[in-house]
Amino acid sequence: MFKPYLSAIAGLVMATGAASAQTEMPFALDWKFEGPSAPYFAAIDNGHFAAQGLSVDISAGQGSLDAIPKVATGAFPVGFADINSLVKFLDQNPGAPVIAVMMVYDKPPFAVVGRASQGVSVPADLPGKILGAPPPDGAWAQFPAFATANGLDMGSITVEPVGFPTREPMLAEGKVDAITGFSFSSYLNLVRLGVPEDDITVILMADYGLELYGNAIIANTDFAAANPDAITGFLTAVAAGWKDAIADPAAAVEQMVGRNPAADAELETRRLQLAIDANVLTDAVMANGMGKVDPDRMAKALEQIAETYEFQNAPDASLYFTDAYLPDDASLMLK
Numbered sequence: 001m002f003k004p005y006l007s008a009i010a011g012l013v014m015a016t017g018a019a020s021a022q023t024e025m026p027f028a029l030d031w032k033f034e035g036p037s038a039p040y041f042a043a044i045d046n047g048h049f050a051a052q053g054l055s056v057d058i059s060a061g062q063g064s065l066d067a068i069p070k071v072a073t074g075a076f077p078v079g080f081a082d083i084n085s086l087v088k089f090l091d092q093n094p095g096a097p098v099i100a101v102m103m104v105y106d107k108p109p110f111a112v113v114g115r116a117s118q119g120v121s122v123p124a125d126l127p128g129k130i131l132g133a134p135p136p137d138g139a140w141a142q143f144p145a146f147a148t149a150n151g152l153d154m155g156s157i158t159v160e161p162v163g164f165p166t167r168e169p170m171l172a173e174g175k176v177d178a179i180t181g182f183s184f185s186s187y188l189n190l191v192r193l194g195v196p197e198d199d200i201t202v203i204l205m206a207d208y209g210l211e212l213y214g215n216a217i218i219a220n221t222d223f224a225a226a227n228p229d230a231i232t233g234f235l236t237a238v239a240a241g242w243k244d245a246i247a248d249p250a251a252a253v254e255q256m257v258g259r260n261p262a263a264d265a266e267l268e269t270r271r272l273q274l275a276i277d278a279n280v281l282t283d284a285v286m287a288n289g290m291g292k293v294d295p296d297r298m299a300k301a302l303e304q305i306a307e308t309y310e311f312q313n314a315p316d317a318s319l320y321f322t323d324a325y326l327p328d329d330a331s332l333m334l335k
Helices: 006-015 035-045 067-072 083-092 138-149 164-172 183-192 221-226 228-247 249-257 265-280 283-288 295-308
Strands: 078-082 098-103 110-115 130-133 158-161 178-182 200-204 215-220
Touching: 035 183, 035 228, 035 249, 035 265, 067 078, 067 083, 067 098, 067 215, 078 083, 083 098, 083 138, 083 215, 083 295, 098 221, 098 228, 110 138, 110 164, 110 183, 130 138, 130 164, 138 178, 138 295, 164 178, 164 183, 178 183, 183 200, 183 265, 215 221, 215 228, 221 228, 228 249, 228 265, 249 265
Parallel strands: 130 158, 130 178
Antiparallel strands: 078 215, 098 215, 110 178, 110 200
């Protein structure tokens, strides 16, 4: 059993008891304060969290896997993380008190990003090439399943472990032929480095055989059991923040820039719009609202994970995602 969380979560629950006028809800992001994080700052500045009786402080992360142990240990009651990595974490740590409670990236942004001038445009171009991949990267975590879906021999690809700060610069300098990353982030990072846009190729894994979901809001299950209304209120405010960002991306990005003055507002607005168009406002979300998971698709996703990952325990979707804390359907409609 996974037990290091006990003392930390006890403190959280005590701090957020019913007598509190406002529930403290520190939120662990997956990455830096960039365009796709703007909806959460919009939820703060536009009063959506406050309307739910919540005080939310947002912390930056260091990759798609980063928030999972933070939430599992009770250091944060809620976070933002890749659900596929969460599946593996829970398989390796049975009983860890963490679960996904709201899908955000209905279509995951996992991608291989290359350059046409270096001969990488489609999956079949990767054999014989050098792929730069940060070990903690969520897209790299899915690469074996992507390779299997496209009949690629992993042994034919030279994988170069790289750091997040050096990933795009190495591709821009031609030191690697392609990289793994989130489509919207790597693309615009390369643009910022001066790579011509018509030379950048984005191979979105979801367009090449992956049925996987992407990043979700995750919650500590002990905290959620003790504070169910706080979790539902948090998700209600998150949906409202995304609705605001969809209606006015530039305004939401300005709110994010207030926390990251070094950010390029124009570039981050493009990054946010790319995430909205490709990953958040999918046909399923437009029809059914934000946050839900289709059981049949989730079952296929687990089968696909099992193609390249040996489960220690029988996979069970109910261990990885619950819709029990989602607000009413009207609150989840983004348009």
